[in-house]
Amino acid sequence: MTMTGAQALLGQILANGTDTIFGLPGGQLDHFFDAMYNAGDKLRLFGTRHEQGAAYMAFGYARSTGKPGVYTVVPGPGVLNTTAALCSAYATNAPVLCLTGQIPSVGLGKGIGYLHELPDQLATMRTLTKWADRAMTPGAAPALVNEAYRQMGSGRPRPVSLEMPMDVMGASADVALLPKAEIDRGPALDDDAILRAAKLLSTARNPLIIAGGGAIAAGEALQELAAMLQAPVVSFRSGRGVIxxxxPLSQMFPAGYELWKQADVVIGLGSRMEQQYLYWKVPDHMKVIRIDIDEEEIDRIAAPAVAIHADAADAVPALVAKLSGMLDRRASREDELRDLAARVRGDIEDRVQPQASYLAAIRAALPEDGYFVDEITQVGYTSWYAFPVYEPRHLITCGYQGTLGYGYATALGVKAAHPDKAVVNIAGDGGFLFTANEMATAAQHGIALVTVLFNNNKFQNVQRQQREWFGGRLIASDLKNPDFVKFAESFGIRAERVYDPESLRRAVSAALERNEPALIEVPCGDMASPWPFIIRPPAFETQGEEA
Structure with missing residues (x-):
């Protein structure tokens, strides 16, 4: 068919099953936005008020579905405005496609000073993504789009970028669209490694499983493995809800610290295990089995006793099959593990207030299949270990990147992906204003996100450190805020203010029932530090060279 470069890009994106794009129009994207207009009801376009909002929404879409989240922005400053979201996607293994325009092809590399020109945008994007390339003809677009999808779906998922100069987007040529991209199969299983892991586990007295985001596809088999071994499963952020x-086999992160002290064989499943290696420490007697689709990750910090380079969805069922002929039925640890969980939760409820009570209120209002999006705030840190999660991908975080202010726009992307599910996000007054302008997007598109904003007029984490580490020399940590209720109402969003957990529970329940955008502000004072349950002293004095 004869089509423009922009039509070729969009046609191949649609061929790969994408039906939602987030974006902001501009000169170098005029042809692409016209192509989206002509796509009609084949496509949902969410126009945003800032490029970072578009990228974070694509990030939320990807994090909550496991499917590629696609956004489109102009080059230069438009692309650079999205890089915090790309860093978050890279940190959390989220398949996000940045589709961007470029200056006219005749000017590439010449430094003439075209609108939105960067010295070398493609080189910049290659430092931030798993893969990046440029389509220089309409006919090249389908294969490059498919390569972008192949990269996102094969091996370790991570963000990618594809650009096309504005004149190429407008040029017409005969183009053959392709079938959707073929995703590479995972690495072939090493039967010998599976056997060695099974032998270690068959003699383990206190096995433990550390599950990260890479375990999500193996949930059912992981449940079977954990039950066979009576091995508790501990997750920190991305692995929450896999069990x-x-x-009782699912244990909170602080409980995992206690279990670590007795563990003799540990399975690290799709997890970087940085907390365990760097902080808890690995003693000489402990044997670690690492299962990861990223071969470089397996011994990044220390070499494991058994390394299995594989997709968890392949490796865990194979391990279950191998163990089934080796294990006798093990005594249930249910009572022991329920007691441990209750004791740790009680400790959290005593020491981390008011966060624990507010999180309990939100959990009570949120349906079991509802999504919770955190933020880099005191309540958010606490949610990593204290907010109950019942399904994978239902606790959304930005991982180790810690991108303050990511939460609101990301949650809009989660709700756009799941319009029939309840989505609640939390925010602090500091981070909320990073993307609060996207309340305009929520109102315009009717995105029924419920936001709980905790407001103490400060960057509390920064201020705590200034008080504790720098003798109380406070600088830039006190904040002057707007009236958030009036601010939200100015966008046409219903807003209210509550002052205690029970009032919050009722307000969240009512807002979810109304199924429209909502903001609930919770004025609060300083909160207890959540960090003693995250940053722990070493569980052991020594660490072996091989774990």
């Missing part, structure tokens, strides 16, 4: 927190 429902209703199961």
């Amino acid at each position: 429902s927190d209703r199961s």
Whole structure:
């Protein structure tokens, strides 16, 4: 078919099953936005008020679905405005596609000073993504789009970028669209490594499983493995919900610290295990089995006793099959593990207030299949270990990147991906204003996100450190805020203010029932530090060279 470069890009994106794009129009994207207009009801376009909002929404879409989240922005400053979201996607293994325009092709590399020109945008994007390339003809677009999708879906998922000069987007040529991209199969299983892991586990007295985001595709088999071994499963952020927190085998991160002290064989499943290696420490007697689709990750910090380079979805069922002929039925640890969970939760409820009570209120209002999006704030830190999660991908975080202010726009992307599910996000007064302008997007598109804003008029984490580490020399940590209720109402969003957990529970329940955008402000004072349950002293004095 004869089509423009922009039509070729969009046609191949649609061929790969994408039906939602987030973006902001501009000169170098005029042809692409016209192509989206002509796509009609084949596509949902969410126009945003800032490039970072578009990228974070694509990030939320990807994090909550596991499918590629696509956004489109102009080059230069438009692309650079999205890089915090790309860093978050890279940190959390989220498949996000940045689709961007470029200056006219005749000017590439010449430094003439075209609108939005960067010295070398493609080189910049290659430092921030798994893969980046440029389509220089309409006919090249389908194969490059497919390569972008192949990169996102094969191996370790991470963000990618594809650009096309504005004149190429407008040029017409005969173009053949392709079938959707073929995703590479995972690495072939090493039967010998599976056997060695099974032998270690068959003699383990206190096995423990550390599950990260790479374990999500292996949930059912992981449940079977954990039950066979009576091995508790501990997750920190991305792995939460792979085993429902209703199961006694699912243990909170602080409980995992206690279990670590008795563990003799540990499976690291799709997890970087940085907390365990760097902080808890690995003693000489402990044997670690690492299962990861990223071969470089397996011994990045220390070499494991057994390394299995594989997709968890392949490796865990194979491990279950191998163990089934080796294990006798093990005594249930349910009572022991329920007691541990209750003791740790009680400790959290005593020491981390008011966060624990507010999180309990939100959990009570949120349906079991509802999504919770955190923020870099005191309540957010606490949610990593204290908010019950019942399904994978239902606790959304930005991982180790810690991108303050990411939460609101990301949550809009989660809700756009799941319009029929309840989505609640939390915010602090400091981070909220990073993307609060996207309340305009929520109102315009009717994105029924419920936001709980905790307001103490400060960057509390910064101020705590200034008080504790720098003798109380406070600088730039006190904040002057707007009236957030009036601010939200100015966008046409219903807003209210509550002062205690029970009032918050009722307000969240009512807002979810109304199914429209909502902001609930919670004025609060300083909160207890959540960090003693995250940053722990070494569980052991020594660490072996091989774990």
